[in-house]
Amino acid sequence: MSRKTLTPAQRRSEILRLLTARQGASIEELCEFLSASPATIRRDLDLLESEAPIQRTHGGAMMRTLRPADQDFAQRESLDIDEKRAIAEKVVSFIQPGSTVFMNDGSTIMAIAHAIVAADLEVFVATPAVNVATRLSAGSKVTSCLLGGIVRQSSLATAGNFTAAMAAQINADIAIISPDGVHAESGITFQSGDDAALAQRMSTQSADTVIVAVASKLQQRQRINAMPLSKKYSLVTGAGEDRLVGLREAGIRVIRIGTSG
Amino acid sequence: MSRKTLTPAQRRSEILRLLTARQGASIEELCEFLSASPATIRRDLDLLESEAPIQRTHGGAMMRTLRPADQDFAQRESLDIDEKRAIAEKVVSFIQPGSTVFMNDGSTIMAIAHAIVAADLEVFVATPAVNVATRLSAGSKVTSCLLGGIVRQSSLATAGNFTAAMAAQINADIAIISPDGVHAESGITFQSGDDAALAQRMSTQSADTVIVAVASKLQQRQRINAMPLSKKYSLVTGAGEDRLVGLREAGIRVIRIGTSG
DNA sequence: ATCATTTTGATCGTTTTTGATTGCTTTCAG
DNA sequence: CTGAAAGCAATCAAAAACGATCAAAATGAT
Numbered sequence: 001m002s003r004k005t006l007t008p009a010q011r012r013s014e015i016l017r018l019l020t021a022r023q024g025a026s027i028e029e030l031c032e033f034l035s036a037s038p039a040t041i042r043r044d045l046d047l048l049e050s051e052a053p054i055q056r057t058h059g060g061a062m063m064r065t066l067r068p069a070d071q072d073f074a075q076r077e078s079l080d081i082d083e084k085r086a087i088a089e090k091v092v093s094f095i096q097p098g099s100t101v102f103m104n105d106g107s108t109i110m111a112i113a114h115a116i117v118a119a120d121l122e123v124f125v126a127t128p129a130v131n132v133a134t135r136l137s138a139g140s141k142v143t144s145c146l147l148g149g150i151v152r153q154s155s156l157a158t159a160g161n162f163t164a165a166m167a168a169q170i171n172a173d174i175a176i177i178s179p180d181g182v183h184a185e186s187g188i189t190f191q192s193g194d195d196a197a198l199a200q201r202m203s204t205q206s207a208d209t210v211i212v213a214v215a216s217k218l219q220q221r222q223r224i225n226a227m228p229l230s231k232k233y234s235l236v237t238g239a240g241e242d243r244l245v246g247l248r249e250a251g252i253r254v255i256r257i258g259t260s261g
Numbered sequence: 262m263s264r265k266t267l268t269p270a271q272r273r274s275e276i277l278r279l280l281t282a283r284q285g286a287s288i289e290e291l292c293e294f295l296s297a298s299p300a301t302i303r304r305d306l307d308l309l310e311s312e313a314p315i316q317r318t319h320g321g322a323m324m325r326t327l328r329p330a331d332q333d334f335a336q337r338e339s340l341d342i343d344e345k346r347a348i349a350e351k352v353v354s355f356i357q358p359g360s361t362v363f364m365n366d367g368s369t370i371m372a373i374a375h376a377i378v379a380a381d382l383e384v385f386v387a388t389p390a391v392n393v394a395t396r397l398s399a400g401s402k403v404t405s406c407l408l409g410g411i412v413r414q415s416s417l418a419t420a421g422n423f424t425a426a427m428a429a430q431i432n433a434d435i436a437i438i439s440p441d442g443v444h445a446e447s448g449i450t451f452q453s454g455d456d457a458a459l460a461q462r463m464s465t466q467s468a469d470t471v472i473v474a475v476a477s478k479l480q481q482r483q484r485i486n487a488m489p490l491s492k493k494y495s496l497v498t499g500a501g502e503d504r505l506v507g508l509r510e511a512g513i514r515v516i517r518i519g520t521s522g
Numbered sequence: 523a524t525c526a527t528t529t530t531g532a533t534c535g536t537t538t539t540t541g542a543t544t545g546c547t548t549t550c551a552g
Numbered sequence: 553c554t555g556a557a558a559g560c561a562a563t564c565a566a567a568a569a570c571g572a573t574c575a576a577a578a579t580g581a582t
Contacts, residue, residue: 005287007285007287007320008318009285027559036540037541040540043539058548058558058559130391130394130395133391134391136412138414144411145423146411148409148410148427150405152398158409162427166409166423166427299531300532303571319568320568524581526581528578529576530576531574531577532574536569543563544563545560547561548559548560549559
């Protein structure tokens with residue numbers, strides 16, 4: 001693909017495409033992908049910043065968030081970004097084209113949304129996360145179904161009875177769930193009862209359930225238990241073995257992925 | 262394939278075909294493919310630029326594709342901005358604190374969302390518009406309820422059976438509806454059947470119904486009829502009397518607001 | 523075949539683009 | 553708080569692309 005030498009305009013267009021697909025990228029990544037020098041990429045980004053909705057950052061650039069309200073949200077997104085991306089790529093490989101997918105919300109789920117768009121998968125996705133749903137519906141083959149309900153400003157997702165009731169009407173092939181904590185004794189846990197109930201419902205109405213969690217979520221026990229650790233679930237994480245003690249034994253199938261590029 | 266010599270016209274046509282197929286190409290590539298010299302290709306591109314949707318760039322040419330999504334959306338938001346603001350302020354004065362409000366989607370509705378936040382109203386708002394729901398939930402007293410459903414990327418709103426079913430569960434004090442067209446004979450009309458059905462539902466499940474429309478929507482008849490013009494509805498618009506002919510007579514209560522400060 | 527016209531490819535001076543170099547600033551770990 | 557490391561802007565020379573010009577080649581009409 002990136003064999004030939006592109007014209008400057010094509011390169012800039014490609015940068016824009018990459019930034020949109022992944023919400024952001026480092027200069028290093030762009031250099032490698034477009035086989036250009038950092039100086040050139042920097043010049044391109046400077047130029048694009050003035051005529052496209054992107055924002056230069058240290059070491060790269062990201063899509064300009066429409067509203068300043070999303071500021072700290074974007075910050076959270078960049079935490080453990082490499083691990084989340086690695087998890088996302090793995091999870092996407094589990095998704096069959098044409099299937100129906102449940103996803104809850106969170107920055108790891110958002111990373112999966114980006115990966116789905118990048119992979120150009122044709123799927124039906126139901127989610128309570130506003131940002132995930134809009135991301136998926138923007139110029140992709142995904143049919144994105146937003147579960148209705150009360151919008152919580154903290155997470156940009158819906159919650160409550162409406163959300164659960166609507167989820168109850170949908171049957172899926174796979175549920176992808178990012179919990180707040182994974183604990184050897186308590187299993188999959190959440191901070192909010194609504195989130196826990198929704199996760200439970202999504203899981204029972206899907207043929208398969210995949211739990212995704214960055215290392216820092218493991219061995220954490222939050223307020224509400226949603227599901228026990230069971231052989232029916234797969235846990236995809238980038239954590240090292242030291243953070244996994246007791247989890248396998250408690251019954252869950254663990255899929256570790258390497259975070260180093 | 263590798264014809265000996267093409268006529269100039271054939272060559273230009275071929276260039277256009279290549280550019281369309283690949284979205285853009287470098288002069289070097291075109292030279293090789295069409296076995297012509299750079300000078301010739303350049304002349305061709307110069308000529309084509311004036312009579313085809315292509316754009317010359319350094320080193321080649323690209324298809325001239327107007328950015329589809331974000332540009333025209335942002336553009337629409339700033340269209341008739343003064344009238345929309347004036348309408349919004351008027352409409353907000355109708356909303357009782359503590360009441361339940363239905364709103365559909367559109368840039369006029371978005372203006373109303375801004376006004377509600379500015380007025381610091383404490384209300385419950387149900388809407389299919391993602392941007393409206395998130396705007397309302399961000400740091401305000403509003404409880405914002407997003408109607409679930411399939412996300413349409415064009416309007417950033419949900420639509421379909423899920424949306425209607427969820428709206429059917431909610432009873433409101435006031436429905437604020439921005440239609441695609443208001444016509445003396447056909448009444449309130451929409452481009453999409455889903456939108457029309459939702460508007461209908463919102464209206465019947467509310468004690469009051471307010472139609473908002475900028476001047477350019479008046480006297481327009483779109484594909485689908487939603488509701489007739491009735492005394493039960495109020496139309497808030499900034500249009501002059503010339504655009505209102507026949508509407509009052511058809512039965513709707515018209516509230517004109519001045520657009521000048 | 524001859525002449526006028528168009529098209530083409532080459533040349534050359536100018537402009538744009540590019541990647542390396544050089545100090546300066548930001549970031550982050552200790 | 554300090555120092556190393558990474559990122560950055562500025563500068564510069566080489567390379568690539570450009571536009572203009574012109575003569576050769578192709579085309580078409582007489």
